[in-house]
Amino acid sequence: MKTTLKVESVTKSFDGVRVADSVSFSVESGQIAVIVGPSGSGKTTVLRCIAGFERPDSGTISMNEAVVSDTSTFVLPERRHVGYVPQEGALFPHLDVAGNVGFGLERSADRDARVAECLELVGMSGFERRRVDELSGGQQQRVALARALAPQPQLIVMDEPFSALDAAMRPGICADVVSALRAEGATAIIVTHDRIEALAVADRIAVMMNGSVMQYDDPVTLYRNPASDQVAAFLGDFYVEDGVARDGQVTTATGSFATGESELSGEVEVVRQTPQLRVFPSKQ
Template sequence: MRPRAIRCMGVTKHFGSLMAVHGVDLVVDHGELLVLLGPSGCGKTTLLRVIAGFEELERGALTVGGELMAGPKHHLPPDKRKVGMVFQEYALFPHMDVGSNVGYGLDRNPEKRSKVKEMLTIVGLEGMEHRMPHELSGGEQQRVALARALAPRPDVVLLDEPFSNLDEWMRHRIRADVHRILREVGATAIFVTHNQEEAMLLGDRVAVMNQGQLEQVDTPENIYHRPATQFVAKFMEIADFLPAQSDGYVLVTELGILAGPLGLYPGEEVEIMLRPNDVSVAADETGTGIITNRAFKGANYLYTIQLRTGQVMHSEHQHNTSYPVGLKVNVSINQSHELLCFVKGELRTIPVRANE
């Protein structure tokens, strides 16, 4: 088992009557890249600022590298914590050149000059010590900010939506660079983002937050394929939940019969999670639904379908099959993999499968 780099125990923070973070328990291992993911206002940035020391927690405790950073009547200020921070705005000093920015936290280090050169080489900016921030591109500024955060060899690097100010092309490039650099130096890092794709690409694990609490902490694969709650499922990608009723052996739905799961009593109501690629449509004048919207996504079309009961479903098809809005269609469930069953908004452990 890897040693713990960060441990949050019941961390709670309010702003007036607003509950920003409530009872968060979270462990980050040494060398792990963890992503805090969630919608605006969910508490992810507040939690990051609590770890950094910019906000004082009200209840709970926080350790970094096994040392108590915050707890009852205890708060270590940011400059006393071995934590590096990369802000959304990069926060470079405009009157200082690149070398001075990178070496800002190394003032008393006798090897300051060599460490600055080392960090600039790591981030691919060797020979740019004397450039000023305004002479750099957004991506170069981001790498300077990362080099500055890594230079003092912190126990943890915290990154608050570091790519949000970059255009899409630059975002993909810099994201890959930052991920590679953090891996190369063996850093422990926490990213904050509201971008689902970014979270899945960067994180060893993803912690999904909602209304100040953790909904699920797991691998990117499990977060996507086995969401613990309907909130996680819907936040990660379009997810529809088809009502179903058990007769004790099978599940009866508007789209047909599904096998299992075991353990449901007759009459128990559940919901089946369906992603757009779990649902197929075919033109049929006597069909079970009607197409109400079509969105072109390049390689695919995303269709919105309304069933006879008013239930809304989504289906994704390759672009070479195009159906017009208003077309009546037969809607069916793909049988290529197991589907997930939710009871009262939470995942039921036994999956279900469409009948052959």
């Protein structure tokens, strides 16, 4: 499978504070990758570096094997062929729905057809002449996605696209947006702080904490085999108890069990994550 995006050791600081710390991951063509983590973990900064809104202090970003950012190269956002969907859509209030979707398209005989196609993809057919201030928040996000898809960019990036929506609306709109991305065959990165959302929609997930990618995996591997107790804690309900590991066995206050990890020895932390558990070396 062709690699659309490659991020290698990207670092970014603001006012001496390192916000992104040697971030690396790649996204294959047609995949939906999600960057998930708590507020302040560096998710949006990484997304903005990919889109070209921020220049990294170091590291390399490549799209379709062409470098768009490194120590000597910086391709401007408008030349990266990236479709950007911000948190609240940021539609143009002076344009109707069709005008917003077609904004980045050259005027041609195919323009109206492409606008109609993208609106159909996001479930907004028939809204072409509607004013954007007449739309609900969910409808505005659908139009914002249609606008991003219309020029057929190499990559779609979405920054917390569902966080401003009513909680009852989020699952349905999220499912519709992901369906539209897959129908278009788009390669996309979605930033969210919602772990359930990430696990539900992603082909690959980057868990970010304190500016670093703690783990990058498919959802099943990530949930079943978290790389650390921090990742396990973020992904689901858990509790931690102390134990002692020896010869592939761990003994805790609640009993003994086999770990299948014979290299572990001495004091350990047992992270129980329903309906399973994982064992990590003790921090002491």
